[in-house]
Amino acid sequence: MSANAPAQPPKPPFDPAPATLAKPSLARRVFGGLSGRLYWRTFFLIVLLVLASLAGWFQSFRVLQLGPQVEQTSRQITSLIDLTRIALVHAAPEYRTALLDELVKREDIYIYPREASDQWTPMAHTDFTRRLTASVDQRLHEKLDFADVVNGRSGLWIGFRIERSDYWLLLDRSRIDPSLGEAWIIWGVLATLLAMIGAAIIARFINRPLRDLSIATAMVREGDFSQQLNETSGTQEIREVNRGFNRMARALQEIDQDRALMLAGISHDIRTPLARLRLEAELSVPDPQARQDIIADIEQADSIISKFMEYARTASPVRESVDLPDLVTKIMADYSKDADLRIRMPSNAEAQALADPLELQRIIVNLIENARRYGRTPGSNRVELDIGISKRSNEVCLSVRDHGPGVTADHLPLLTRPFFRGNEARTAAKGTGLGLAIVDRTITRMAGRLEISNAKGGGLMLRIWLQRDPADVLPPPQL
Template identity: 30%
Template sequence: MRRLLPQSLAARTLAALTIGFAILFAAMVGIHDVLLRRAVERGTEELLAQRLATIVDAVEATPEADRNRVAHALSRADLEVHWRSSAAPTPDHPSREGWPTVAARTAALTRVATEVRVRPGRVDAGADQLVGIGAVARLPDGSWIEVELASFNVLSTDQGVLHSYAAAVGLALLLAVGFAVRSVSAPVSALANAVSRLAPEGEPATISASGPREVRQLAEALNDMSTRTRDAFRQRTLALGALSHDLMSPIARLRLRADELPNDIREPIRHDLAEMETMVSDVLAYLRGGHGGEPVQPLSIAALVRTVADEFTDAGTPVDEGRIDEDAVAPGRRIAIKRAVTNLVANAVRHGRDPWVEVEQRPDEVRVKVGDHGPGIPAEDLPRVTEPFFRGDRARTAGGGSGLGLSTALAIAEGHGGNLSIESAPGKGTIVSLRLPRQPQAI
């Protein structure tokens, strides 16, 4: 059900207004039809009563000897008028059934008829007429006037045209509301796009404050937050640089002093110092998250992966180079991406055997795969291996590493608009895929 709902603010607002207008339009049309029908009935009754009253008055004003001649003279193709003396039988025209209102109104208009009876007839919907109408009126002298109307035009209006005009007005109103909703939602969409392009480094990009007051207030608050975030990021970068210098310098001095120690003591100390240096470097790389002030530029991912593989091979750990697309190019920071690939290969070397690398170019991304033929990652540890400082039981037993290799690689991938995925089967090895978009991202 949620998938069927519009996703944007403008679409949801317009949909709600459209439903509301549709309900309102249906209610108005129904009420209007009822009221119009009643008005048409009252108008038709009034016109019919006036016509009957006119005929009665005209005949009554004529001398009795000429009344029958005048009645016949008033007759038409669709109208028959007869005058009958008091000796004539009373025609059968019920007065209290059908249209008693017409009879009462006719009697009130003539002021001469002592009794009026009306036969309402029936409605011919096709011709929009009343047919078969009859009426009789008793004059003060006891004579009768009998009127037979073959047809009578009904006071009406073209409902289809009326509804078309109403629908056109409603559509115009919806269009106007749509433009109004768009004027409200467009600044929100522009604000969301601007916020998505904000980066924690570089000069702060000012978000234009436009649209309703609330949107302008939000834009101003985000501009202030962006400035504060960049200031905090700069301070953190300075603190990281100072930490790197303050920690690396004592480690270097300890390494020099260890050279003066006996061999049985010197080598363990050197190993511990190297591990400390690696841990400090890993922590700093993770905190930088792929950002080190390095510019983004087009990189040959194939050449970079081959460089990492050659470095491990030169250090005594051969890395098999599988399928490598030589034309694989993606924008990024060279040092950061190289560190990510190095961390992945180092993990494959440390926790597996026979490491291998591949580079695959796809239409929208470049994929670097690093795998091994080791014991794999237990299923219960797989969701947590990219968490900082997490190491599975096998990794803790083997020792080495800071627990930040995959975390740093993931941070670098996300910092470039990419992603990191891990596939592992116990006893068959692990494959880590580093995905980098081929189009420049807001990184």
């Protein structure tokens, strides 16, 4: 708190909205971030298309294979039953046991007498088994019993009759397995892996030029025109886009240099006669009030020129770790003797942000001066400011709230537009209309962002979001 702030401020604490915002879940942030990137969207789309194609082919082969597989299995079962019947009927009684043992050894086929006390479970009804039983019955011209389990033993059990005796034929269950087999699964997995690798290569090939263009565009937006795109590699369309971008960047750089040179010349040429006018006014104007008015006008003109120069500044700030509470405390100390200004900040605030200390100090002072000009509390001639500092994930929020009349909702998006002044909504104070535009421009160059809204209970709320110092981010707890 400032030196002249009372221990119990009359105003309620400001709304710490940044610290209480609802945080999305980790999965939603991760997958939302991935789905928003062109590379991953292209990758997932190609993978889904390939998987859908594989699933379609798999189902087609399965359907086309079902009929021939039913026919083949039915033919094998009927052949085994017919051969078993012929062998047992025509074999001498003393050789039947040896014949059954031979069938077990060579073909893995078991023949058991069927007893009335046998406990058996009918075969599960699927499209394959229904078609199989119907085909076998049709070939043999009789109704057979198909079972999955007989007396606790699982397998392919088929009940049939030889003359007047009933028997069970036990076969390996794999004979009626309608799946496409392990080979199909292995090939399907390999095809999926190859599809994912191909999708990654294609997505990278498509995304890389766009990523380079996005990076170069961001650098140009921040005033860095050094990034040049490759004009010799890639497809013809990409080369043409890169050549057009490079020409545009060079033209913008020349325009920016000409603008900075022009403004510097204007500043120098105008400030010299302004200094002479002020000196002449102090020496030549006898009326003290008229002299003071002239000097005030000259100072306002000089301030306007300074604002123009500050807005035209293109140098990128150097970011370093900044102790926000310490910086705000020093600024508050500079305003401690101003009786018309009261600044409050929680004493336990702490946060480290990545920013240019000098530029950030200018931003905070600019916001304070903007509040002094437009944010006086209704019914008084004082300005009351609440400064809050909060941390969220990898960002730090510095909020500045006044208790003035606020701004109409339709004017809020226009406050950062150069030369816009919302005098109708606040006061009739005069200014250049560059204050918040300079703040927004400088914060953007520091990889931050500015949010402006009306505060609950009245007044204007400005939130500055900056990247958090990695050293200030606590590591996750060890489980």
